[in-house]
Amino acid sequence: MKASQFFISTLKEAPADAEVVSHQLMTRAGMIKKLGAGIYSYMPLGLRVVRKIEAIVREEMNRAGAVELLMPVVQPAEFWQETGRWEAMGPELMRVKDRHDRDFIIQPTSEEVVTDIARQELRSYKQLPKNFYHIQTKFRDERRPRFGVMRSREFIMKDAYSFDRDMAAAKASYQVMAQAYRAIFDRFGLRYRAVAADSGAIGGDLSEEFQVIAATGEDAIVYSPDGDYAANMEKAEALAPAAPRKPASAPMTKTPTPGKATCAEVAELLQVPLNTTVKSLVLATDQVNERGEVVKSQVWLLLLRGDHDMNEIKVGKVPGLDAGFRFATVAEIVDHFGTKPGYLGPIGLKKPVKIVADREVAVMSDWVCGANEEDFHITGVNWGRDLPEADAVADLRNVVEGDLSPDGKGALAIERGIEVGHVFYLGTKYSKPMNATFLDETGKPQPMEMGCYGIGITRLPAAAIEQNHDERGIIWPDAIAPFTVVICPIGMDRSAEVKAAAEKLHDELLGAGVDVLLDDRGERPGAMFADWELIGVPHRVVISDRGLKEGQLEYQHRRDSAATKVPAAGVFEFIQGRLAP
Amino acid sequence: MKASQFFISTLKEAPADAEVVSHQLMTRAGMIKKLGAGIYSYMPLGLRVVRKIEAIVREEMNRAGAVELLMPVVQPAEFWQETGRWEAMGPELMRVKDRHDRDFIIQPTSEEVVTDIARQELRSYKQLPKNFYHIQTKFRDERRPRFGVMRSREFIMKDAYSFDRDMAAAKASYQVMAQAYRAIFDRFGLRYRAVAADSGAIGGDLSEEFQVIAATGEDAIVYSPDGDYAANMEKAEALAPAAPRKPASAPMTKTPTPGKATCAEVAELLQVPLNTTVKSLVLATDQVNERGEVVKSQVWLLLLRGDHDMNEIKVGKVPGLDAGFRFATVAEIVDHFGTKPGYLGPIGLKKPVKIVADREVAVMSDWVCGANEEDFHITGVNWGRDLPEADAVADLRNVVEGDLSPDGKGALAIERGIEVGHVFYLGTKYSKPMNATFLDETGKPQPMEMGCYGIGITRLPAAAIEQNHDERGIIWPDAIAPFTVVICPIGMDRSAEVKAAAEKLHDELLGAGVDVLLDDRGERPGAMFADWELIGVPHRVVISDRGLKEGQLEYQHRRDSAATKVPAAGVFEFIQGRLAP
Structure with a gap:
């Protein structure tokens, strides 16, 4: 190719709205051009990168036995109503009416349509397993599109869907895809990690994210430098401390802490380490009758070390909180604790609450918490002596650098990543409501077991640049260079x-x-x-x-x-x- | 490839709504699957055909110096408002609002967006000529989608847009594309014709359609078997008859024709050839004041031979009708002719009307027309003797088989075709309203001259099948076979x-x-x-x-x-x- 037959157009300055380096460099290099908020044209140089990424993905998907088709961008609402996502999805689902006032969506993903194809086409166990994929334009009406093509509204994605006769076969299909993804990401020439991700209620451990490592990444990746363990922050387990709780050594003392409502402020005022303080988070669960009215609420107190952050996914797995929870209202807090947030603690409650201690808090002694009285905290608090053991002990927090690795191999490290791929076991989440069944050997209809596998084709160039650039510009790996x-x-x-x-x-x-x-x-x-x-x-x-x-x-x-x-x-x-x- | 690693699914029966053979065969062969009205998934076999077509188009476009980019599917309304198409286009333009209630469209074509790119990127005459193209999903909300992917709502199109410094350069760019299209269609291995098409007000002769020949085609193609002439029906010129008007030989006679309101019925009743009758079509033009109110209307009478059909495009070029016309209302007709439609003619008018005779009618003698009295016609009508010569003589009709070829080479033949490509000179239709200018050698801004060039990628498989099939199924040319x-x-x-x-x-x-x-x-x-x-x-x-x-x-x-x-x-x-x- 000669430049005179191509189109090259570089800019000295990045646009004012380009917050991240990939957006700045892609715009300056003439790879993308903004048309509207979160909507970009791929200019000739940028399109070449996209096409190279597509070609690698296509080759490896085909090699792994997946079959390419092409499902539409505009999809009738009826399929989304079948699975309930028409109602469940918020405004990010772009809804549109045709000239006859019928409802459609601009697809953000194609589980419904591919399941509709499968229920028509895959009728016998002899036709399984089958994996269909397409590379297609998608739209997600993000509330705040930004970072160029990293979080755009219109984007191109490869999404694959596997159909299997049972869970064991579905797990095998999942593993084939997980391996194909490693082959794909190896070929891109990018540093990446496949990290365990939370799979929600279904699927156990069958969920992995493919994260391109970049200091500017939005996601925290937890890994063991000495082992193979890698998970995203939502999923990474914080083990219970190995050392037992030390005996109490200080008396329980109420201390004035005027205006100091956070653990950090209290630790500074009292001149104690932050990791001796305990923060109180108050949640509530509601019992609902058949008319959907709340008939009874339960207040929960979660205790975490002052330097730790709550992990909502983990909290959502605590028995009693796993059917859904909310943060308590100020009225509920005052009713149970006798004071407003900022000075809460597990001692001297007005009404009983369920107390769940993080694994780390459960082995603390001589700790500091709120006194349930404005402008006062308590120091020298000890389990057993000053309050009963917690109702439950659980992993409630995000891991931090230096935590023990769950695989027993050294300490955890944390780096940043950009999620560009995801493999996920779906089970019968879509096949059951859409009645996508096949006939087994005995002639009995069975719901198909599904998995879904995505790669953010147009997010990849941005992730590649976040990882590979210097002050002069982009540094492409050979495989995806324009x-x-x-x-x-x-x-x-x-x-x-x-x-x-x-x-x-x-x-x-x-x-x-x-x-x-x-x-x-x-x-x-x-x-x-x-x-x-x-x-x-x-x-x-x-x-x-x-x-x-x-x-x-x-x-x-x-x-x-x-x-x-x-x-x-x-x-x-x-x-x-x-x-x- | 082995079939066991692919997906083949054939059907014995075509779906009930498949009216044409390509729709029947594509569905039965498992190439497409309907998702909704005019919305199809391309199944693995069908997608292979689409990809082969895309690859040929891409190669030849690149060879011709066009540069590929990718413009978005969802486009902000503001660009369409700039050119007035937001208002001008009817409900086939699929409009959609985002979560912030801003207006967008799902693109049916990309003139606006490419012109926006050009006005930002092409600033100097040194950057011209330039031709940008993309292969992208489009949506047109057809009132009645049908014929499978032949007239679907969602479809894939290749659209290219050339930008030039002046009309001479734009014509050269047009010719490059017209040649590239011949190379593309030759490679498809289909029988096709490039036919002259009407280019509206702009562009003179710079408009050609690429029609795949098929007996089932919707378009009539006019060509000279003995020469190179080929045009679509809208465009094909009906020459003035070579022979002069014969002298009058019959007396003008009013004849009762009770209930016979059409030329065919009258000819049958009177036992005369249909080509001795003349049909009357009544049009009107309106003069409008600055407030948009109609201040004056003019009624027109168009005379065509009874066996000829009016050509609206040609009528729209008659001086006086070229700023827009409409069919006259019944009230206007009664007011001017003294009777209702069915018995109209140019003789015995109540009020003056402008009379335009088709070239063929202008040389007729002893003809039959309505008597402007219900249930009566007149025979033996002759120009000059019974009524003055027409105010104007023009080509008003569709050509018919056997008409003289405009290139002087024998008689015209007509065959059917399916339009799958179009090359079109646009002039400054988009660059002027969008202010897409470049600086010429003297530093003066000039509007860019544009052309647009489309190929219906997903319509092509259907057209290929309409041309190439037998009772057993499809017969693909090698180049685009799955x-x-x-x-x-x-x-x-x-x-x-x-x-x-x-x-x-x-x-x-x-x-x-x-x-x-x-x-x-x-x-x-x-x-x-x-x-x-x-x-x-x-x-x-x-x-x-x-x-x-x-x-x-x-x-x-x-x-x-x-x-x-x-x-x-x-x-x-x-x-x-x-x-x-």
Whole structure:
């Protein structure tokens, strides 16, 4: 490809609304162009990256036995009504009416449609397992679209759906996909982790996220540097401390803490470590009658160490809280604790509440908590002596760096990631309400067991850039670079030798299947180099008259700090040696 | 590819709503699946055809210097408001509101968005010409979607847009595209015609449709078998008759024609040829004041031969009618003619009307028309003698088979076609309202001259089938067949020789880049052959134990009436010899 037959348009400045580096660089490099909030055109350079990602995904999906089809963007509401998602999904589901006033949606995902296909097409156990996928435009009407194509409203996703005869077969299909995803992400050439994720009520452990590692990532990834353990923050387990509770050593003392309503403020005032304080979180659960009216409410007190954060997913698994909970109202809190939030604690309650202690809090002694009286806390609190043991002890918190790894191999580390893929066992969540059954060997209809497997095709370029960039611009891995090699001839219009050498190398590389661009725009060297460093093509060859006189070209990888002189005669082989295998 | 790793699902019966053969066969062959009115999923076989079509289009567009990008499906209304199409387009424009109650559309085409990109990106004459295209999902909320993917609501289209500095350059860009389209349609392997089409007010002759020839096509294509002339019915010119008007030979006579309100009925009653009758069509034009109120109306009488049909496009070009016209109301007709429609004519008017005669009518003598009196017609009518010459003579009608070709080469023939492509010169229709200008050599802003070029990607498979099918099913041209070759082994599960021969041939063809499918489903021969004849794979090889014992395989092209025995040793070369080049 020659630049004159392509379209390159770089910008010195990033747009004002570009908060993250990938959005800034994609815009500046001319890869995307904003059309509206969360809606982007993929300009020619950006589309090349998208297509390379699609091609890798397609190859590996096909290799794993999945079959490609294409389901529509606009889908009738009736399918979404069958599964209840028409009502359950909020305004992020883009609803639209046609000229006959019938309801449709612009698809954010295709579980309903693929299940409708399966219930028509897959009638016998002999047709299972089957995995259908498509690569299609989707729309999610995000409340606050931002970060360019990282969190856009319109995006392209690969979504695959497996259909199996039973859970064991579904687990096998899940594992095939989990392996295919590793092959896909390996080929992208990005640093990533497959991390265990919460799978909600169904599926046990069959949920993994594929996270591209990046300091700017929105998700916290927990892993064991000494082992294989990796999970997202929602899922990662905080083990119970190995050491038993120490005996009480301090008397329980009520202490004035005027205006100090947080653990951090209290610890600072009292000059004690934050990890000796305990924070009180008050939740409530409601009992509802058949008319949907609340007939009885239960107030819960959750106790976490002052330096720890509550993990809502884990709290939602505590027996009694697992059918849904809410934060208590101020009226409920005053009614049970006799005071407003900020000075709450488990001692001196007005009415009984259920107390759940985090595993860490359950082994603390001599701790600090609110006195259930405004402007007062209590120090030297001890389980058993000052209050009964908690009603329940559970893992309620997010892990922190240094916690023991659940696999017993050293301490946990935390890094940031960007979720770009997800494999998930669905069970019969969609097949049951949509009556997607097959006939088993005995001729009996059985609901199909499903799994779903997504990759955010248009989010990947942004994630790749968040991971791979420097102050000059993007640094693409070979596999998904818009071009693998760029040839920069200097003075091509003045020198027939430069022109001939550039075109010869271009043709040789192209003939060898290398995705090469010859920059024949006639830009000055400084502007030309700056463009390609911004765009991030990994391999650059500079051809100049002076170099040719010495029989040499200059090669520089985008990560190299300086160029390497290469004999002109051997440059083709040299470049081939530098390309990713 | 092996069938067991793919998805094949054929049906004996077509769905009740499948009116045309392509819809019937695509559904029966398992290529598409209806999700809602005018909304289809492309099943794996159908998607393969779509992807092959896309690949050919993409290659030829790139070869012609166009640059691919990807514009969004969901587009903010503001761009459509800039050009006035937000108001001008009817309910076929699918409108949607987001969570913030802002207006969007699901794109039916992308002139607005590409012009917005051009006005930002193309600032200098040095950047022109430029041609951007994308292959994207579109939506048109048809009042009556039907014929499967031939007239669906959601569809995939390739649309390209050229930007040029002036009309001469725009015409050159148009010609490049017109040539690229010929290359594309040649490669599809379909019989097609590029026909001149009406270009509205702008562009002169720079509008061509690419029509796939099919007896079931909705469009009439007019062409000269002896020359190069080809146009669609809207555009095809009916020349003035070469022979002059004959002198009057009959007296003008009022004749009772009770209840005979059409030319055909009158001709039958009077026992005269239909082509001696003249039909009266009454139109009106309105003069409007600055407040949009009609201040004055003019009634027009158009005279066409009884066996001819009015051509609205041509009528809209008659001076005086070219700013818009409507059919006259019954009140206007009664007011001017003294009677209701059915017995109208140019003689004995109550009030003056403008009379426009079709070229053919202008040279008629001794003709029949209504008497402007219920249940009466007049025979023996002659221009000059019985009424003054018409105010204007013009080409008002559709051509008919046998009319003289406008290129002077013989008589016109008519065949049916399906429009699958259109190249069109736009001028400044979009660039002017959207202020898409570039700076010329003198630094002066000039509006860009545009062209647009569409191909109905998902309509093409249907058009191909309308042209190429028989009573057993589809007959694909090699270039866009879902698979080029199918290998049908008989008794593969029982015979190791059959299995080995089938797999060897499969691997050889695959290795040579041939798109081959090995049917390893274990179907019985009859069902297997019926499936592949329905699906329409052009080349079939049958491998059987009996044949192998004789050292032979059987080859049959989908158009062959019988199989050919081929020595097993030379089958690979034999098949290669039969593939389209």
